[in-house]
Amino acid sequence: MSGTSNTKFVLPIIVISQFLCTSLWFAGNAVLPDIIKNFPAELNLLANLTSMVQFGFIAGTLVFAIFAISDIFAPSKAFFVCGIAASIFNLGICLKFSDVNLLLLFRFLTGFMLAGIYPVGMKIASDYFKDGLGKSLGFLVGALVLGTAFPHLLKTFTADFPWKYVIYATSTLSLIGASCVFFLVPNGPFRMAGQKFDFSACLSGFKNINFRSAAFGYFGHMWELYTFWAFLPGILLLYKNTHHLDKLNVSLFAFLIIASGGLSCMLGGLLSQRFGAKKIATIALSLSGLCCLLSPIFLFADSVYIFFMFLFIWGLAATADSPLFSSLVAKNAPDHLRGTSLTLVNCIGFAITIVSIQLLNILSKEMNSHYLYMVLAIGPILGLWALLKRA
Numbered sequence: 001m002s003g004t005s006n007t008k009f010v011l012p013i014i015v016i017s018q019f020l021c022t023s024l025w026f027a028g029n030a031v032l033p034d035i036i037k038n039f040p041a042e043l044n045l046l047a048n049l050t051s052m053v054q055f056g057f058i059a060g061t062l063v064f065a066i067f068a069i070s071d072i073f074a075p076s077k078a079f080f081v082c083g084i085a086a087s088i089f090n091l092g093i094c095l096k097f098s099d100v101n102l103l104l105l106f107r108f109l110t111g112f113m114l115a116g117i118y119p120v121g122m123k124i125a126s127d128y129f130k131d132g133l134g135k136s137l138g139f140l141v142g143a144l145v146l147g148t149a150f151p152h153l154l155k156t157f158t159a160d161f162p163w164k165y166v167i168y169a170t171s172t173l174s175l176i177g178a179s180c181v182f183f184l185v186p187n188g189p190f191r192m193a194g195q196k197f198d199f200s201a202c203l204s205g206f207k208n209i210n211f212r213s214a215a216f217g218y219f220g221h222m223w224e225l226y227t228f229w230a231f232l233p234g235i236l237l238l239y240k241n242t243h244h245l246d247k248l249n250v251s252l253f254a255f256l257i258i259a260s261g262g263l264s265c266m267l268g269g270l271l272s273q274r275f276g277a278k279k280i281a282t283i284a285l286s287l288s289g290l291c292c293l294l295s296p297i298f299l300f301a302d303s304v305y306i307f308f309m310f311l312f313i314w315g316l317a318a319t320a321d322s323p324l325f326s327s328l329v330a331k332n333a334p335d336h337l338r339g340t341s342l343t344l345v346n347c348i349g350f351a352i353t354i355v356s357i358q359l360l361n362i363l364s365k366e367m368n369s370h371y372l373y374m375v376l377a378i379g380p381i382l383g384l385w386a387l388l389k390r391a
Contacts, residue, residue, distance in 0.1 A: 138269015
């Protein structure tokens with residue numbers, strides 16, 4: 001596959017596989033109303049369920065970074081093993097049990113294995129596409145976004161079936177995606193031999209102003225993104241109940257709004273080739289931050305058209321910068337630790353999402369919901385400050 005004639009098929013394979021495997025990410029969220037029936041006393045199940053996947057992902061990325069898994073071992077093999085394991089742990093929530101901690105454990109383990117899918121997928125792409133990496137990661141992260149949204153669409157199509165069908169479907173998709181990478185994507189031509197984990201070497205990347213700028217911009221972006229996604233069904237449900245829109249399909253619109261971000265990832269990647277990744281990332285982060293600040297006006301508008309137009313704009317803006325930050329991090333990371341650096345930055349970014357999700361969950365009980373999502377603007381504001389700060 002190292003030849004030019006074959007590498008053109010690599011990106012589509014990675015993109016499709018990434019989409020199939022990351023459908024596990026929000027599988028639990030998509031069936032949350034059904035799961036809650038088994039645990040009616042768990043008032044914070046949404047925040048805790050989402051946070052456990054994120055926490056598992058963080059733990060996984062730390063393990064992958066410490067052992068430099070994607071740099072020492074063939075990334076496609078790591079992707080394969082983690083995709084298979086994640087699909088099995090995802091099925092675990094279908095078991096009958098009364099202890100909510102077992103439910104959270106299975107979501108944690110699923111998140112742990114996703115650490116071998118998302119950042120490793122980016123590592124594989126960076127091994128194949130040294131030039132135009134922003135475009136490649138645009139399609140790759142777009143696949144992640146579509147995968148994240150997909151369980152909501154599955155829930156819509158399987159509304160008349162038991163909720164476990166969503167879990168069965170996403171686990172099957174993960175098996176297919178993992179197998180595609182293993183059998184069809186060998187080591188890339190730009191892959192360098194890995195070294196043992198050197199924590200100080202990874203942190204040395206932060207001494208580079210360009211690496212630091214991209215990393216902190218990404219951290220600001222992550223403060224907003226997953227919290228917005230996690231609370232989106234709640235936003236839709238609140239609007240549905242407040243305006244008595246009985247026919248509003250929450251799962252379908254949650255899918256459409258989140259999935260729209262997949263398109264903006266791809267578009268952002270393409271635009272970055274002409275205008276530069278940093279410029280497009282700055283514009284996208286500015287727009288999403290503005291959406292956070294303007295949320296009190298539009299999320300409670302009487303016009304359903306204004307409400308949905310705003311949510312789609314937010315969904316597009318919130319993700320457009322994600323692959324661009326990853327591209328900037330990869331370009332400015334040490335060559336021999338590119339995969340580990342991507343994994344470490346991902347780890348920190350997802351740790352930030354837990355803080356953001358839990359904070360919003362606490363604030364939702366203490367403050368007027370009209371102003372709740374303005375808190376998410378903290379991330380984009382600090383991210384922009386890091387991006388625009390000069391050495």
